[in-house]
Amino acid sequence: MAKKLMKGAEAIGEAAVQAGCHLFFGYPITPQNEIPEYLSSRMPQVGGAFVQAESEVASINMLYGAAGAGERVMTSSSSPGISLMAEGISYCAGAELPVVIVNIMRAGPGLGGILPSQADYFQTTKGMAHGDFRLLALAPWSIQEAADLVQDAFDLADYYRNPVMVVGDGLIGQMMEPVEFYEDRQPIKELPPKTWASTGWKRDRPKAIINSLFLDPAELERHNFHLKEKYDLMERDEVRFATYGAVDSADVVIIAYGTVARVCLSAIEALEQEGIKVAMVRPITLWPFPYKAVREVASKAKDILVVELSTGQMIEDVRLALHRPRPIHFHCRLGGMLVSPEEVIDKVKAIKAGTSEEVQHA
Amino acid sequence: MQNDVIMAGFGGQGILLIGKMLAYAGMQDGKEVSWLPSYGPEMRGGTCNCTVVISDKPVGSPVIQNPGAVLAMNLPSLEKFEADVRPGGYLLINTSLIERACKRDDIRIIDVPANTIAQDLGNPRGANMVALGAYVGATGAVSMEQVEAVVRQTFAAKPSVIDVNLEALHKGYDLGREFAATASGGAAS
Amino acid sequence: MPEAVFVRPDSLSDVSTHYCPGCTHGIIHRLVAEVIDELGIRDRTVGVAPVGCSVLAYNYFDCDFHEAAHGRAPAVATGIKRARPDLAVFSYQGDGDLASIGMAEIVHCANRGEKITVVFVNNAIYGMTGGQMAPTTMPGQVATTCQMGRDVDLVGHPIRVAELISTLRTPAFIARASSHSPLAAVNAKEMLRRAFTYQVEERCFSLVEVLSTCPTNWGLTPAESTEWLEKTMLPYYPLGVFKTPDGDDRAPLPRKP
Numbered sequence: 001m002a003k004k005l006m007k008g009a010e011a012i013g014e015a016a017v018q019a020g021c022h023l024f025f026g027y028p029i030t031p032q033n034e035i036p037e038y039l040s041s042r043m044p045q046v047g048g049a050f051v052q053a054e055s056e057v058a059s060i061n062m063l064y065g066a067a068g069a070g071e072r073v074m075t076s077s078s079s080p081g082i083s084l085m086a087e088g089i090s091y092c093a094g095a096e097l098p099v100v101i102v103n104i105m106r107a108g109p110g111l112g113g114i115l116p117s118q119a120d121y122f123q124t125t126k127g128m129a130h131g132d133f134r135l136l137a138l139a140p141w142s143i144q145e146a147a148d149l150v151q152d153a154f155d156l157a158d159y160y161r162n163p164v165m166v167v168g169d170g171l172i173g174q175m176m177e178p179v180e181f182y183e184d185r186q187p188i189k190e191l192p193p194k195t196w197a198s199t200g201w202k203r204d205r206p207k208a209i210i211n212s213l214f215l216d217p218a219e220l221e222r223h224n225f226h227l228k229e230k231y232d233l234m235e236r237d238e239v240r241f242a243t244y245g246a247v248d249s250a251d252v253v254i255i256a257y258g259t260v261a262r263v264c265l266s267a268i269e270a271l272e273q274e275g276i277k278v279a280m281v282r283p284i285t286l287w288p289f290p291y292k293a294v295r296e297v298a299s300k301a302k303d304i305l306v307v308e309l310s311t312g313q314m315i316e317d318v319r320l321a322l323h324r325p326r327p328i329h330f331h332c333r334l335g336g337m338l339v340s341p342e343e344v345i346d347k348v349k350a351i352k353a354g355t356s357e358e359v360q361h362a
Numbered sequence: 363m364q365n366d367v368i369m370a371g372f373g374g375q376g377i378l379l380i381g382k383m384l385a386y387a388g389m390q391d392g393k394e395v396s397w398l399p400s401y402g403p404e405m406r407g408g409t410c411n412c413t414v415v416i417s418d419k420p421v422g423s424p425v426i427q428n429p430g431a432v433l434a435m436n437l438p439s440l441e442k443f444e445a446d447v448r449p450g451g452y453l454l455i456n457t458s459l460i461e462r463a464c465k466r467d468d469i470r471i472i473d474v475p476a477n478t479i480a481q482d483l484g485n486p487r488g489a490n491m492v493a494l495g496a497y498v499g500a501t502g503a504v505s506m507e508q509v510e511a512v513v514r515q516t517f518a519a520k521p522s523v524i525d526v527n528l529e530a531l532h533k534g535y536d537l538g539r540e541f542a543a544t545a546s547g548g549a550a551s
Numbered sequence: 552m553p554e555a556v557f558v559r560p561d562s563l564s565d566v567s568t569h570y571c572p573g574c575t576h577g578i579i580h581r582l583v584a585e586v587i588d589e590l591g592i593r594d595r596t597v598g599v600a601p602v603g604c605s606v607l608a609y610n611y612f613d614c615d616f617h618e619a620a621h622g623r624a625p626a627v628a629t630g631i632k633r634a635r636p637d638l639a640v641f642s643y644q645g646d647g648d649l650a651s652i653g654m655a656e657i658v659h660c661a662n663r664g665e666k667i668t669v670v671f672v673n674n675a676i677y678g679m680t681g682g683q684m685a686p687t688t689m690p691g692q693v694a695t696t697c698q699m700g701r702d703v704d705l706v707g708h709p710i711r712v713a714e715l716i717s718t719l720r721t722p723a724f725i726a727r728a729s730s731h732s733p734l735a736a737v738n739a740k741e742m743l744r745r746a747f748t749y750q751v752e753e754r755c756f757s758l759v760e761v762l763s764t765c766p767t768n769w770g771l772t773p774a775e776s777t778e779w780l781e782k783t784m785l786p787y788y789p790l791g792v793f794k795t796p797d798g799d800d801r802a803p804l805p806r807k808p
Contacts, residue, residue, distance in 0.1 A: 005386045005395070023634055049633040053626065054659035061623035061656070065630025068617045069597070073634065091620050142420075175424055176382060176397035178389045198615035198631070200595035200638055209609045211618040259424065266422030340427035 003178040008143045008168065009034030011179045012076065012102055013042060015150035018181050021072040021100070022048025025062035027055055027081060030114040031170045032104035035076040056081040060088030060101075067097040068210035070197030072154050076102035079120050080111060086129035089163050093133035093227070094212025096196075098157035100150065102166045104173040107309075107336045115336025116170030118258060121313035124167050125287040132224055134231045136164045136238060137286040139257045143177035149284075152188055156238065159189035160230050161196075167286060169309060170336070171259040234288055241290035242282045243297060244268060250279035252329075252348050253301035255294060255318050256308065257283045260339055264307055267344035278348055283314075294321035303351050305329045306359075307339055315359060327358040363418045365503035366426045368443055369493075370411035371435025371456070376490035381412035383516060384494060387508035388416035396424040409438050416503050431501060433493055434460065435476065454496055456489070472500055472541050479533050485523075488530030495531040499538020506535060560584035562593045564613045573766035573773025575730040576604060579672055580611055582730075582740040583643070586747050587614070596639040597631055599624040601653075603645035604678040622653025625660035628667045639750055641668040647677045650686040650710050657716070661756050664721040668746045669756075671712060674763040675784060682768030686710045689783050694768075709787065713760045717793035722755045725794040729762040729785070731777040738790070745792075755796040762788055 006014070013035050016024070024039045036052065043050040053059040059075045066073040077085060082103045092099050103124070107117035124137045136156055140146035146168060153164040198208040214220035245268045247253075256264045261282040268278045281297050283290050298304050298318075304326060306315050312330050319328065331347045333339045350356040367384070371377040378399055385397040399412045413429065415421045431452035434440040437460050447453050449468045458477035474496045476489035485491075491513070498509055513531060517524045559565060562584035570576045587593050593614055600608040602621035609616035619627040624642035632640045649657050649671050657669065676694055677683040684694040684701060687709045691700040701709075717725040724746055728739035739761050746757035762784055764776035771779055 003389060005382070005389050005397070023630075025630065025633075051629065051633060051663070053629075054655050058623065058626040058629075058656050058659065061620060061626035062630035062633070064619070064623075065599070065617060065627035065632075066634035067630070068627070069631045069634040069638070071634040073630070088620060088623070095618070171398060171424060174399055176385060177421070177424075178395060198597050198617055199635060200597060201613075201615045202594045207613070208615045209618065210616070211609065213606065213618050262421070263423040263425055269422065338425045340425060341423050342427050 003180045005176050006143060006179045007034055007176050008146055008172045008174060009104070010038045011143050011147045012150050012166070013038035014181065015147040016074045016100070016154070017042055017046055017048075018185070019072065019151040019154040021074050021154060022046055023066045023071055023073040024048070024075065025051045025053050025059045025066070025073070026075045026077065027053050027059050029056075029078045029081045031106060031173050032076050032078050032102070034173065035102065056084035057088065060085040060092070063099045064088060064092055064095070064097060064210070067092065067099045068095065068198050070194040070199055072098070072100075072158070074100040074102065076104065078104050078106045079108050079117070082120065082123065086123075089135065090129035090131045090133060091212050092163045093135070094131060095210050096161040096227075097163070097210065098154070098161050099163045100153045100157055100166065101163060102150070102168070105167060105169050107334065113336045114170070116259070116309060116338060117334070117336060118169055118260065118309040118313075120167065121286065121308070121310055124165055125289065125317070133227060134162070134234070134287060136160065136162060136234055136288075137167050138164065138240070139167045139284060139286050140172060141258050141261050141282065143172070143175060144179050146172050147179050147181065151185065155187045155189045155191065158191050158194075160234060162230060162234075167258070169258055238285060239288045239290050239292075240284035241293045242284060243279065243293065244282065245272070245279040246277035247279040247297050248300055250277050250297070250301040252278050252303045252305050252351055253297050254278060254280040254305045254307055254344070255283070255314065256280060256306070257286065257314070260307055260309060263339050263341055264344050266341040267348065270341060270345055271348055276348060276352065289317045289321070291317070291321040294318055295323060298322055298326070303327065303329060305331065305347060305351060307331045307344060309333055309339065312359065319361075329356050330359045364415065365417070365431070365501055366413065366415045366429045367431040367433060367497060367503070368411055368413050368426065368429045368446070369433040369435070370409060370439030370443055373410045375435050376487070377410055377435060378412050379516070380490045380494040381414050383509065383512045384414050384497070384504060385416070386512045387504040388414075390508040390511065391504050393417060393504070394419060394421050396421045398424045409436070409442070411439065411443075431497065433497055435490070435493060436460065437462070440464070452497075452500055454493060454500070456493060458489070472496060472538065474534065474537060476534070480530050483526065483529055483533065485526040485530055488527055491527045491530035492534035495534025496538040499535040499540075500542050501538075502542075560588045562587040562596070562613050564611055566610060568611055569607060570604065571767040573764060573776055574604070575763040576672065578730050578736055579670065579739070579761050579763060580608065582736060582743055583641070583670055584612060586740060586743045587639075589744070590747055590751060592639045592747070592751060595637065596641070599628045599631070599640065599642040601642070601644040601648035602679075603648045605643055605645060605672065606679065608643050622648050622651070623656055624648065625653065625656040625665070625667070625669065629660055629663070629665050632665055632667050636666070639668075639747065641670060641747070643670045644672070645678070646671075646673045646675065646685045646687040650712050657712075658719070661716050661723055661758065662719050662721050664723065664756050666750050666753055666756060668750050669758040670743065671758055671760045672763045673712065673760055673788065674765040675709070676765050676768045678765050678768055687712070689787065692783070693770075711788060713758070713793050716758055722796035723794055724749045724755055724757040724792075724796060726758075726792045727760040727762070727788060727790050729780065729790055731762065731764060731780040735790075742792070749796065760788075
């Protein structure tokens, strides 16, 4: 298909349809309303269903039902709505249901604001809800990548039978960029038929019970170990990242994800003109986090800079990646304010000049 | 080579639309583009703006603090973005609605009486087209053919307005070209 | 060969339940299973179990099942039915699940007219968690969180779910039945049959509220419990059909001036 100029939200919706998702359940919340709006008219065109649920709580449980019945299904929301879905996402993880959730993050806490933010890093990567589970989380930095990752998310969800989240900020939802969908796209994983789905029992297979309840502790422990095996596989096979700039000899290495990484890339190019060598590692999967890549690039750089639209949530993972204590510098904007290339340039220069304060840890 | 512009004005002036048209034309030219709107409460009736980036290589930051051009369609927009234009960059001022002059002397200032020109053409809603034309004429950020094609496509459902909008676009374009051709269109004085 | 006159329905698994002596969940399970058998839809039926005493219903019904989060069975059922309209989908929910934490889900599921069947078991108490007050606990009824009896001045009156849902304008089949006597159970089965039939015919949302006993948490013997249900609950929770898809509309659109 030819390139089309699409708003991020519409590209995300269309990507779901292209991935064979014909069911969407969601509840309005800014700044992602264009996703349900687009799909409310698109789903009927492909013989699918769009339901505006009564709440995010209901939405995620509708996903539970639809995924349990063996169909591809998606919802989208923004930060406060994701908090409401957290319970249901835990149930989906427990019942091993492939669901795709899009979070167009806004600033918090509480109602916060409606402008771009990366405030939900902890929520996304550190468990999200009760129970011992993991969420595969993909963070696009462009509209094309958002469209690609949404399609991949369905394959990954089906393959691992696990919830997958696509995490963008408000820019990803609102921005327009050229997008191309590939007609001959093949699944990125070999996907077996969903024989586990609850689709009416003709006694030709074991009875299908979609369930996360295990009252026998020994059985639940087995289930937990089984889930852990999946998470281990994801950590082994699904880490995605990209590197930029002078990765072998950087004065400063930047760790940033999502649209913030694009801002940093503009800064890196400008700094290069001035002879300052900067590299960047961009996590594409927030979980599993690219610890090894960060460690390797950081080991060859003099200084480390984390740039985020949060108060420094990703710093924790960067510190884990380093293995030994090293100074980390940090730059952020909060509340819906955006980082500019100029700010990153100034920060890098301050680090080089020795006037940037390191992040302190107890 | 990168052209970036912030277009700003009242909600309802068609600012977001001409931003999209510019981005679309850039894409049709084979360039990399991004269109980023301001959104939020300010969308509701107040000022609105969008940032368009047109580049030969993948667009880095879609957020531009110091753009190469600002198109100010009303006074609040001029006040908000006047200081942000990169030295040597363009500031297009809709002099039909903005009475005061720009205070800077390190940028290229183009007076575009967009509403007056549109009014004279009998197409008062075409002020945004005049402004788009002036930007394209002055900067050559995208090819005029593609902008024309986008205008035809945008108004395909209302063929009666295609010609009047093309006319407004060309008036603006001529004004932009003229500016580029004069001494003031060269390096900023 | 002797003729079998009473056998386990095909749609029930050959297992013992965990329900307490005198609890009528077992009867209601059986009535639902008989209806599924008689309609010949077992192999395309998917049930949704709640959180509450019937949380393990998926072990007792011999068909595919989803176990839902507390109160969310109507949302899960919506998901299944929208994904696979060819399936017969029913949720089986208690009063805490449906009328307290899941009130939004049941109201909106009914109002959207999801073509599913809801079996709502009302025993006026939280059973599984140990006898706390339910939205349907009777005035004056003692529960572990209203130890002096339900005080309607403090916590309001019990919610009549069948009446409440039947105020919705969307066509639906809404009925209340009981399980406290053989005759009541026969009538309950008829209500369930109509409810499932409306779904099979792709007509409408259907909900049957079935009054049930909880001797353990009521602190009564099974026999006393059926008596208590009859004397205390029946006057407040009248049995009958509250709404049919063909019936008069209870909430007509305003007339044009």
